[in-house]
Amino acid sequence: MDSQSLxxxxxxxxxxxxxxxxxxxxxxxxxxxxxxxxxxxxxxEIEKLFKNQELQSAYMVIQGQDxxxxxxxxxxxxxxxxxxxxxxxxxxxxxxxxxxxxxxRANQLGRSILDSLGSDVRKIVNSLDSSSLRDFGxxxxxxxxxxxxxxxxxxxxxxxxxxxxxISAEDSFHLYRITQELFTNxxxxxxxxxxxxxxxxxxxxxxxxxxxxxxxxxxxxKSGKSMGMQNIQSRVSRLQGELKIQSSSNGSxxxxxxxxxxxx
Amino acid sequence: xxxxxxxxxxxxxxxxxIMLLRFKKRFDGxxxxxxxxxxxxxFEAIGLITSRLGIHNLPMFHxxxxxxxxxxxxxxFSIINLKExxxxxxxxxxxxxxxxxxxxVWEPLNTYNSISRSLESILLIGYSSLxxxxxxxxxxxxxxxxxxxFWCVAGIVIYLAMGLFTHLLADFILNADTEIETLxxxxxxxxxxxxxxxxxxxxxxxxxxx
Numbered sequence: 001m002d003s004q005s006l007x008x009x010x011x012x013x014x015x016x017x018x019x020x021x022x023x024x025x026x027x028x029x030x031x032x033x034x035x036x037x038x039x040x041x042x043x044x045e046i047e048k049l050f051k052n053q054e055l056q057s058a059y060m061v062i063q064g065q066d067x068x069x070x071x072x073x074x075x076x077x078x079x080x081x082x083x084x085x086x087x088x089x090x091x092x093x094x095x096x097x098x099x100x101x102x103x104x105r106a107n108q109l110g111r112s113i114l115d116s117l118g119s120d121v122r123k124i125v126n127s128l129d130s131s132s133l134r135d136f137g138x139x140x141x142x143x144x145x146x147x148x149x150x151x152x153x154x155x156x157x158x159x160x161x162x163x164x165x166x167i168s169a170e171d172s173f174h175l176y177r178i179t180q181e182l183f184t185n186x187x188x189x190x191x192x193x194x195x196x197x198x199x200x201x202x203x204x205x206x207x208x209x210x211x212x213x214x215x216x217x218x219x220x221x222k223s224g225k226s227m228g229m230q231n232i233q234s235r236v237s238r239l240q241g242e243l244k245i246q247s248s249s250n251g252s253x254x255x256x257x258x259x260x261x262x263x264x
Numbered sequence: 265x266x267x268x269x270x271x272x273x274x275x276x277x278x279x280x281x282i283m284l285l286r287f288k289k290r291f292d293g294x295x296x297x298x299x300x301x302x303x304x305x306x307f308e309a310i311g312l313i314t315s316r317l318g319i320h321n322l323p324m325f326h327x328x329x330x331x332x333x334x335x336x337x338x339x340x341f342s343i344i345n346l347k348e349x350x351x352x353x354x355x356x357x358x359x360x361x362x363x364x365x366x367x368x369v370w371e372p373l374n375t376y377n378s379i380s381r382s383l384e385s386i387l388l389i390g391y392s393s394l395x396x397x398x399x400x401x402x403x404x405x406x407x408x409x410x411x412x413x414f415w416c417v418a419g420i421v422i423y424l425a426m427g428l429f430t431h432l433l434a435d436f437i438l439n440a441d442t443e444i445e446t447l448x449x450x451x452x453x454x455x456x457x458x459x460x461x462x463x464x465x466x467x468x469x470x471x472x473x474x
Contacts, residue, residue, distance in 0.1 A: 010433065010446055014453040017429050021422050032400060032408050039403060 046152070046187050050180070053148040057141060079120045087113050138172040139163045142179060142199060149183050149195070155212070160198040163206070168262040174235040175199070175208070175261075181228050182210045182254060190214025190252065208256040216247040266448045273455035274312055276462040277304045283469040291412050291472045296339025300420075301465065303335055323373040325381070330363045333384045336420060340391045343413045344398055352391070359387060378431045385428035392421045412472035419464025426457030 087110065094106045139161050146159040167175070179197070186192050192214030199208045219229075232254075236243045241258035280301050287294075307328045314321035337356050346352060363380055371377045395417050405411050430450050 010450045014426075014429060014450065018422075018426060018453060018456065021425050025418050025422075028396060028400075029408050032405075035400070036403065036406060 042154075043188060046154075046184070049148060049152055050184070053145065057144065075120070080117065083113055083117045083120070087117070138167055138175060141172075141176050145176070145180060145183070146197065149187075152187070154187055155192055155195045158194075158196045160200065162198075162200045164201050165204065167206070171239060171258075171261045174239055175206075175258075178232050178235050178256065179208070179210075181232050185228050186212045186214060189217065192251065204260050206258040206261050208254070210254040210256075211251060213251040216249050216252050219245040219247050266452060269452055269455050273458040274308050276459045277301065277308055280462055280465040280469055281305050283466050283473070287469060287473055289473055293339050293343040293413050293416065294472075296335065296342050297416055297465065297469075299335045300332075300339055303331055304462075307331075320374065322376055323367075326363075326367050326371075326373060326377050329377060329380050329384050330360065333359065333363065333388065336388050337391060339420075340388070340395060340417070343417070344391075344395050346394075355387070359383070382428055382431040385424040385431065389421060389424050389428070392417050392424070410471060412468035415464050415468030415471065419461035419468070422464070423457045423461035426453050430454045 090106065090110055090113065094103065094110075097103050097106060142161045143159075146157060146161070149155065150157050179199070182197075183195070186195055190212050192212035194213045196209070196211045198210075199206070201207075233243060236256055236258075239258045239261060241256055244253075244255040246253045284298055284301055307324065310324060311321060314324065333356075341349065341352070363384075366377065366380050367373045371379060395413075399405055399408075399411075399414070405414070408414055430453060433450050
């Protein structure tokens with residue numbers, strides 16, 4: 001090979017290599033930014049879904065409250081209203097009685113009407129106290145959440161919700177938020193295709209087993225930095241439960257055990 | 265023209281060096297980068313002085329390869345959170361041992377160490393690729409162009425890759441009965457990549473300092 005053609009080859013190969021290198025970097029930046037944009041869009045979609053789900057739950061609660069109000073109004077009208085009217089009539093009659101025996105009988109009748117009135121008031125108060133969360137409680141909310149996750153078509157979800165005993169509104173709220181946070185983590189970060197969620201209550205002990213087949217994370221690093229993980233941990237400790245995390249590049253498993261959640 | 269290009273390449277290291285001196289904020293690979301720029305300034309100065317005085321400076325490349333490998337590896341390890349750090353440290357240690365015994369066994373001090381330079385470039389490009397792979401997988405950086413480490417590693421990779429191209433050709437060019445023009449052409453790519461590297465590092469420092 002003569003010197004001139006060698007020089008030409010060096011020039012062409014060198015220039016081409018440089019062009020390829022610089023193009024590779026520009027292409028890398030493009031690929032990365034595109035990936036981040038997709039991730040951002042996916043986040044927005046998930047947020048929107050959760051918002052819709054929350055709105056739906058809120059709507060159901062409002063519907064329940066309206067139904068409860070109608071029931072209470074009917075109870076007040078049918079029972080209390082008629083009893084108060086009877087009591088008023090009875091009170092008007094007392095003024096006409098002249099004998100002590102009649103007054104004594106009327107007084108006893110008045111007392112029995114007042115007792116019934118007190119008993120009905122107690123019934124209505126009890127019904128008011130146990131309205132929304134027991135009617136639209138944890139099981140229903142969790143099933144609805146699972147349905148929302150399935151509808152995203154981002155993961156294949158297998159769920160078991162088996163809560164046999166009533167759980168207080170506050171504990172239910174914490175358990176619901178923990179579950180929601182676990183799903184959020186999977187959808188946002190894990191790149192998982194399959195999720196298994198089980199919440200079961202045996203005797204009084206409640207346990208949650210949550211597994212995904214995502215990329216995993218470092219539990220020690222994440223528990224210090226991630227708001228979501230801190231949120232889960234703080235709720236579990238508030239429920240006086242125990243949280244165990246196992247994570248590898250093949251997926252993550254969360255086991256939450258609550259020895260004795262508060263009942264209603 | 266080639267001389268001006270070569271001088272521009274030599275003095276381009278002054279830009280990131282001055283920026284580092286005026287630097288106020290620190291980032292992950294700050295110490296490694298300072299060592300890298302300091303090392304470049306030192307060896308560019310030695311190279312310039314020895315070539316002006318007509319002193320044979322090929323032995324300097326052996327020392328330069330060793331120091332550069334240690335510093336760039338340190339810089340890259342300090343910005344990549346490696347889980348398998350010990351394996352990489354072991355590979356680096358083996359290569360350092362090779363670089364130390366190389367002048368006495370394979371490439372004598374008075375020859376151009378094209379093999380060790382090529383191997384050094386391949387290893388460091390591999391480490392850098394790991395950095396790019398990590399940031400692509402972790403997705404922690406929202407805007408890549410605002411990440412100082414990214415600019416510095418990108419500059420170093422361009423410099424190493426073009427250096428690798430020249431080192432691989434070096435034996436062939438030096439052994440063939442070529443004219444000085446061919447040699448200059450191949451080295452002009454090293455100079456160009458060196459200027460690009462220094463400008464990219466300077467950009468990284470500027471971004472970190474904003």
